[in-house]
Amino acid sequence: MFNFNGGLLEDNSSFLNEKNRGVQLGDAVFEELRVVNGEIIYLEDHYLRLMSSMRILRMEIPMNFTMEFMEAEILKIFSESDLKKAKRVKFNVFRNSQEDYFDSDNSISYFINSSTLESPFFVLNNSIYEVELFKDFYKNSTMLSNLDTNNKILSVVAAIYARENDYQDCLLLNERKQVIEAINGNIFVVKGSQVKTPPITDGCTNGILRKKLVELISNLKEFEFVEDSVSPFELQKADELFIVNAIDGIIPITKYRKKDFVNTVSKSLLGKLNAAARLSLSPGS
Structure with a gap:
């Protein structure tokens, strides 16, 4: 299950078109973060960095795109049993589809996906690196x-x-x-x-x-x-x-x-x- 502009879709659903600027132009930014027991680690820092990145890239930030909104949209993708696990979340934001460099109103869309982590804590890996x-x-x-x-x-x-x-x-x-x-x-x-x-x-x-x-x-x-x-x-x-x-x-x-x-x-x-x-x-x- 993942979140696309507030709606929940099943994994492997088709939701991007051939003109998507994230695909065509790399016109997208993201945050990767940890969710542990339904709590987002360093939520405020991730939110502020995402807002800063969007401003630098001159994306239009919707009025409702608050830290509370970001948190709610992330947690929306988890079931009750998921909330008891450690999760890796990627919050992706891209400018809306127009494949021409100059033809865009700078409005954005987003999607949020996740995967399960083995441990709720940071663990030192002793493998060869x-x-x-x-x-x-x-x-x-x-x-x-x-x-x-x-x-x-x-x-x-x-x-x-x-x-x-x-x-x-x-x-x-x-x-x-x-x-x-x-x-x-x-x-x-x-x-x-x-x-x-x-x-x-x-x-x-x-x-x-x-x-x-x-x-x-x-x-x-x-x-x-x-x-x-x-x-x-x-x-x-x-x-x-x-x-x-x-x-x-x-x-x-x-x-x-x-x-x-x-x-x-x-x-x-x-x-x-x-x-x-x-x-x-x-x-x-």
């Missing part, structure tokens, strides 16, 4: 690169490269050949007590969990947080590398080229991140 730089194409360091849009062709090609070479992920570079993120989320670099992540201005996705982890680390006395550009030369000198995203939480990188990494800081931060996520839910949840 080897990465490599993807150098065929670069991501430009502009404001558009900070958004989650349907224009993911660079990540798609990078994922194919990773699969062909038996890597679990690839690290993406901007036009200045700085490391900005992984295909699967924002990247953090640990050296001693310093934890570093690239700034938004370098072109990385402005991820919600990136924001929350930055807030968390900045308030911990045992770590020095740094937001600065990351050179590829820093990676092999690091003690630890990890990726964060709103669905998986923290993903420790186990190997980059000839360097194997520990996950000590990842483990330390994961429990604190789960606690922060629980506190973000409404009282009594």
Whole structure:
């Protein structure tokens, strides 16, 4: 079951036409988020980011598109038994269908779909997670690169490269050949007590969990947080590398080229991140 403009449709239903701008032009933006026991993790942050993305893309935001509306539309797709499970939700917004660049009134439609997660909490994966730089194409360091849009062709090609070479992920570079993120989320670099992540201005996705982890680390006395550009030369000198995203939480990188990494800081931060996520839910949840 999924939600299309407020109406519920069965999975695999046809609901887009051949002129859809999300398909024809990549004219769409989305939020991926977690729902646990009927509560949306970091709802306000996801709502504000979606509104900001829509404004940047000059989409018309309907008057009724409030945070309460977004929450109600998401929860509408779940049955009573679904609400007892952990869910991954994707909230997709696209400009209404006109395949010409200039012929659009900027009005929007949306659809919301979901899948079930194994755990209501972020869980550290101890599997091998080897990465490599993807150098065929670069991501430009502009404001558009900070958004989650349907224009993911660079990540798609990078994922194919990773699969062909038996890597679990690839690290993406901007036009200045700085490391900005992984295909699967924002990247953090640990050296001693310093934890570093690239700034938004370098072109990385402005991820919600990136924001929350930055807030968390900045308030911990045992770590020095740094937001600065990351050179590829820093990676092999690091003690630890990890990726964060709103669905998986923290993903420790186990190997980059000839360097194997520990996950000590990842483990330390994961429990604190789960606690922060629980506190973000409404009282009594």
